[in-house]
Amino acid sequence: MGSKLIQGVQVAPLSIVHHPQGNIMHALKSSSPGFCGFGEAYFSFVHKDEIKGWKKHKRFALNIVVPVGGIRFVAHDDRHNSCTKGNFFDVILGVGFQYSRLTIPPGVWVSFRGIEDLNLLMNIIPEEHDPTESENITLNSISYAWV
Numbered sequence: 001m002g003s004k005l006i007q008g009v010q011v012a013p014l015s016i017v018h019h020p021q022g023n024i025m026h027a028l029k030s031s032s033p034g035f036c037g038f039g040e041a042y043f044s045f046v047h048k049d050e051i052k053g054w055k056k057h058k059r060f061a062l063n064i065v066v067p068v069g070g071i072r073f074v075a076h077d078d079r080h081n082s083c084t085k086g087n088f089f090d091v092i093l094g095v096g097f098q099y100s101r102l103t104i105p106p107g108v109w110v111s112f113r114g115i116e117d118l119n120l121l122m123n124i125i126p127e128e129h130d131p132t133e134s135e136n137i138t139l140n141s142i143s144y145a146w147v
């Protein structure tokens with residue numbers, strides 16, 4: 001399955017400021033496209049070849065950055081009113097791949113797979129975690145060829 005655009009999904013290149021004592025890696029500014037407030041930031045490890053997801057948030061967008069390793073993200077649009085309904089979007093993020101921020105709008109499914117031995121993502125969301133705000137389904141609920 002090829003990668004297509006999904007309405008509201010954005011990949012924004014980020015800068016790395018090289019410094020001899022350790023690099024500075026930008027993630028999100030209040031002036032960045034996709035910024036919609038701050039409620040919580042969290043980190044999640046993804047083991048190599050493990051796939052997490054499918055998950056969609058009902059109210060808010062995700063702003064995901066991969067500062068360590070590499071993670072393949074797949075988004076799927078099944079929103080009834082979307083002009084990109086049925087599309088899949090596939091991107092690999094990480095310092096050795098493409099150092100960018102991925103913004104996933106509300107209502108779009110997302111799943112992801114670890115590529116390197118050590119993979120870490122940071123997600124910045126506009127409100128604190130609320131277990132009733134998101135929906136999870138099994139990996140085989142949406143047919144996608146991960147290989």
